[in-house]
Amino acid sequence: MNFFKKLFNTAIENDDNTQDTLTTTLECLSFDENFVQNFIKKGGKFLYCSHQEELNQNLLNIINENNWKNVVCLNDDLNKVLTIIGANGTSKIKKSIPFFTYCERLLSEEGSILFSSEQLYNNKIAHLPDYFIVFAKTSQIVKNKSEGLMGIKETYQKNFPTNISSIKSYMPEKVEEDFLSFGNNNAKNLYLLLLEDM
Numbered sequence: 001m002n003f004f005k006k007l008f009n010t011a012i013e014n015d016d017n018t019q020d021t022l023t024t025t026l027e028c029l030s031f032d033e034n035f036v037q038n039f040i041k042k043g044g045k046f047l048y049c050s051h052q053e054e055l056n057q058n059l060l061n062i063i064n065e066n067n068w069k070n071v072v073c074l075n076d077d078l079n080k081v082l083t084i085i086g087a088n089g090t091s092k093i094k095k096s097i098p099f100f101t102y103c104e105r106l107l108s109e110e111g112s113i114l115f116s117s118e119q120l121y122n123n124k125i126a127h128l129p130d131y132f133i134v135f136a137k138t139s140q141i142v143k144n145k146s147e148g149l150m151g152i153k154e155t156y157q158k159n160f161p162t163n164i165s166s167i168k169s170y171m172p173e174k175v176e177e178d179f180l181s182f183g184n185n186n187a188k189n190l191y192l193l194l195l196e197d198m
Contacts, residue, residue, distance in 0.1 A: 031108040035141050038111025043171035045191045055135070055193050059100075060085040062133060062191050066098070072129055073100045074121055081135075093123065098131035104155075104164070105148035106141045106192075112168040113192070114148045116161035125165055125186040130172065132190040137197040 040046055047062075049055035059081065063071065073079050073089040078100055082089040090097065105114040113134060115125065142148050145166075153160065169187035 031141050031143055032138070035106050035108040035111055038108070039106075039170075039192065040111075042111050042169055043174075043189075044111070045170070047191065047193050049193055049195045052195065055195050056081060056085050058193055059133065060087065063087050063098075066131070068098055070097050071100045071133070072097050075100075075102060075119070078102065078135065093128060095129050097129055098133050099129040100133045101135070103134050103136050103140065104152050106136055106194075107143075107145055107148055107166065108141055109144045110166075110168060112166045113190070114145070114152075114164065114166045116152060116165075117163040118156075118161045120163055120165075122163070124163070125167060125188070128188075130189055132167070132188045133193065134190060135193050135195070137195050139197050 036046060047058045049058055063085075070088045070090045071082060072091070072093050073082055074091055079089045082100065089100070093099070101115070101119045103113045103119060104116050106112075107114060113136070120128070140151075142151055149164070152164065165186060167186050167188050167190060170190045172187040172189060
């Protein structure tokens with residue numbers, strides 16, 4: 001079902017399964033809606049894309065609006081997307097160049113994004129660029145961290161990835177570090193390109 005239809009469609013057909021359909025729709029709506037609200041509240045920039053061409057155009061717009069000449073990308077499939085839109089990709093990590101990546105899951109309750117070594121390779125989030133551009137799909141939205149970890153376990157049944165971490169804040173300039181998290185700040189300026197796949 002289309003993401004925005006789930007958010008804004010209130011008409012439900014009358015049939016024997018109306019109550020079940022309503023309950024399922026409200027559960028899905030709450031996950032999607034909660035994620036978007038929590039993500040934006042934390043300073044994330046959200047772009048919904050109904051198809052790949054729209055995602056490509058939004059990605060190009062983000063790069064052009066920020067006057068970025070290069071994009072750090074460590075994934076071959078995402079490098080193909082950069083080639084399609086005519087952007088320059090590099091594997092050399094610099095704080096001033098945005099990092100273009102996939103993610104594992106989008107956590108609805110927190111509005112946070114879960115990553116693993118499959119996206120970050122051997123890098124810690126804190127050591128990656130200050131700007132992230134994340135390509136995710138609507139099917140990756142889950143309720144909480146527990147469901148996110150279960151999803152990772154299902155995806156990588158035998159080769160469970162390491163370095164599982166998340167970005168919980170999208171306004172690095174407003175994060176107050178306490179002595180327990182000093183030097184381990186995962187806050188990033190983040191654009192989320194969310195592709196409809198359900």
